Amino acid sequence: MLIHVVKSKIHRVKVTGADLNYIGSITIDEDLLDAANIVEGEKVQIVNNNNGERLETYAIPGPRGSGEITLNGAAARKVAPGDILILITYGMMTREEALKFKPSLVFPNKDNLLK
Numbered sequence: 001m002l003i004h005v006v007k008s009k010i011h012r013v014k015v016t017g018a019d020l021n022y023i024g025s026i027t028i029d030e031d032l033l034d035a036a037n038i039v040e041g042e043k044v045q046i047v048n049n050n051n052g053e054r055l056e057t058y059a060i061p062g063p064r065g066s067g068e069i070t071l072n073g074a075a076a077r078k079v080a081p082g083d084i085l086i087l088i089t090y091g092m093m094t095r096e097e098a099l100k101f102k103p104s105l106v107f108p109n110k111d112n113l114l115k
Contacts, residue, residue, distance in 0.1 A: 001094070001095070002092040002093060002094060003092070003093065003094075003095060003098055004090045004091070004092055005090060005091055005092075005093055005098045005101060005103075006088060006089075006090060006103045007037070007089045007090055007091035007103055007104070008036040008037050008038055008088070008089045008103055008104040008105070008106070009036065009086065009087065009088050009089075009103060009104075009105050009106065010028070010032055010035075010036050010038075010086070010087040010106045010108065011086055011105065011106065011107050011108075012049070012084050012085075012086065012107070012108070013032070013069045013084070013085050013086075013087065013108055013112045014067075014069065014082060014083070014084055014085075014110070014111075014112055015069050015070070015071065015079045015080065015081050015082060015083045015084075015085060016067060016068050016069050016070060016081060016112065017068070017069075017070035017071070017081060018070065018071050018072075018076035018077075018079050018080065018081060019070055019071070019072045019073075019076055020073065020074075020076040020077065022072035022073050022076075023072065023073055024057060024058075024072055024073030024074065024075065025057050025058050025059065025060045025072050025073065025075075026044055026046060026057050026058070026059055026060070026069070026070065026071055026072065026075065026087070027060050027061070027062040027068055027069070027070040027072060028044075028059055028060070028061065028062055028068070028069060028087070029061075029062045029063065029064065029065065029066050029067055029068050029069070029112060029113075030061040030062060030063070030064045031064050031065055031113070031114055032106060032108060032112065032114070033059060033061055035104065035106045035114055036087075036089070036104045036105075036106045037104040038059050038087075038089055039059070040059060040060060040061055041058050041059065041060075042058060042059050042089055043056055043057075043058055043089065043090075044056065044057060044058060044059050044087050044088070044089055045087070045088045045089070045090070046071070046075070046078075046079075046085055046086075046087060047085060047086040047087075047088065048078060048079055048083055048084075048085055049083070049084040049085065049086065050079075050080070050083040050084060051078075051079075051083070053078040053079070055075055055078055057071075057072075057073075057075050060072075065113065067108075067111050067112030067113050068112070069085065069112055
C-alpha cells in the first residue's frame, strides 16, 4: 500500500501578486522551487493563513531571486497580495519508505527569499 507523505513545504511566503486573467497555476521564485525540490508542473497545495482557504494548483517557475509568489487564474480570487501562505507537496510511498524519508522544508525570509 502507498501512503501520501509531505514531500516539501515552503513555510510562510507572502503573496506578491494575483493575476485573474492568467491561464492558471502558482508562480514561485525558482530559487524557492529548487530549495523545496518542487518541479515545474507539480501539484501544490496552498494554505492561506489569512483567510483559511485551501486549494490545489500546479507550480510554474518565476524569476530567480525575485521572491515572486503569484496566484494565477481562478486561484487569484482566493488570495490578496500580502497574504501569508504555506505551500505543500506530497509524495506517495510505502510505509517503509516514509519512515526513512525526510521532506524538504524551506523557511524564506519576509521578502520570500532564502536566508
